[in-house]
Amino acid sequence: MIDVVNLCKDYTLKRKEPGLKGAFKGLVNPGIEKIHAVADLSFHIDAGEIVGFIGPNGAGKSTTIKMMSGILTPSSGSVLINGADITKHRKEVVRNIGVVFGQRTQLNWDLRLGESFELLKHIYQIDQKDYDRTIDELDSILGIKEIINQPVRQMSLGQRVKGDLVASMLHSPKVLFLDEPTIGLDVSSKYALRKFIKEINKLRQTTVILTTHDLGDIQELCERLIIINHGVMMEDGNLSEIVDRIAPYKTLVVEFYDEKAPEANFCEMIEHSGNIAKYKFMKKDTTAADIIADLSKRQTIKDVSIEEAGIDDIIKIAYGH
């Protein structure tokens, strides 16, 4: 479906020295620095996948997704969608993609939402029957008909993002790119958006590629993660495999009846305050049940809970490299 081959993007940055002297120096002899925003990225995405791109700010996620959707021209390398190079055949290839960038809108601010859809209908040459069917289908997932007659400028952010999602799906693209789609949304809008992504992926086999900083998005949506930092791929693989590999431990939180917390086999006490102690253990060494059994021989336990190594730990570790 999508092949990214040795993708690179360089920016040139003029190094500026402080003060007036520096400014003049820069005029005569600009210290030009080449920055590799994305360096030699290669991967393949199959039809129907939901792939999450994560990485810290400035890691090159947005640059990558913008090259994949035809917005930026790669410095070298190529992006093939259905075998066609998006840089060389932009107009044909973009018919297969939809794009939603969280902080941008492609809707006409001044007019009712339906007018923006109408324009897209003409731009993508969608015939009326397909258009009506798509609107009905998307309405059943997102409830778009309630707001279709509302001017976009009067919409809340959540409504506007809904509008943008529908706009990006009107021409039934095979690939949907989402750049931080949940940014700034409240809980119920986030929920609706995630449900929408899951539904269109299931119903239409739409391939979804998203960047996000929201751990909930990743946990709920992505089976596959691509972690990027400094423009270089750090990880690419199945979410649970990455979790198992990078963070092969869990943490058991135990509350005792008094302040004495005993040690137990195959685990390490990492925190102890008051009646509560935390034990970190490797999944391959032991199980939580064994540790609880072990501890309860030495002390009376009031309550227990288990903390999974979450996606945030993964990210912390991956970014730390």
Added chain:
Amino acid sequence: MKKAFKELGHYLDVTIQVIKMAFLTIVEYPANIAGWMISNPIQFIVGFATIKFVVESFGEINGWNYGQLAFLYGLSVMSHALSMIFFVQGWFMGYFVLEGDFDRYLTRPMSVLYQFFFTNINIFGITDLIPGILVFVYGCIKCAVQVTPFFVLQVLVMLIGATLIRGGIYIFLGSTSFYTKSTTDFGMYTQEIMDKTTLYPISMYPESLQFILTYLIPIGWVSFYPVSSLLGIENSVLNGMVVPFVTLLVGLLVITLSGLFFKAGLKKYESAGN
């Protein structure tokens, strides 16, 4: 060939839709149109009144009498109005470049430049067209012009050419933002320069300036040369009935070159960070 026609049909279809939307926007903000309706015509009528005063005081400007100046002025304002309708967005290209607003055009299956201009089509420009037509008709009457079908064709052809020259210049200036990464608002300067060089005969300027306006920045072809031809006023560069068609050629050349410059710039487009 068939494919080209189909594509043309697609663009026409979208154009009709964006014009519909432009009218809907006007209905949405009726106060705006009222403001433009008043201020734009006044601007040009006052400008024309100034010429009238000058001509009445001095007799003529560089051999051009009052009627001929009205003819020139009217046609120039008309091509200005047309360029305001279709190409005014070029003045603001820098903002689009820096704020990453080309993203949405790049992800749609149509020409980026077409979308940039036509999805922002400025129907308000019509308010400039009205004083242009009035002054032009007045000039025609004063000069006792014979309105033949060929004359009408010449006027239409030169208007298209002149609009393309103006549009090409806006595109060229706007596209520099891709390279400089700064938003210079060229609108004001362009308008000033265009007004000073198209509303009056450029033969009143020094020869070096005339040379620049003929060959380097071909503004002379927007109004001075074609209007001289239409009125049968001799100039030192090109005379005859062919001149309005040359204007069209110059227009096509300018807009093609600007389009290529834009396309090369678009490759340097950096969007905008989140």
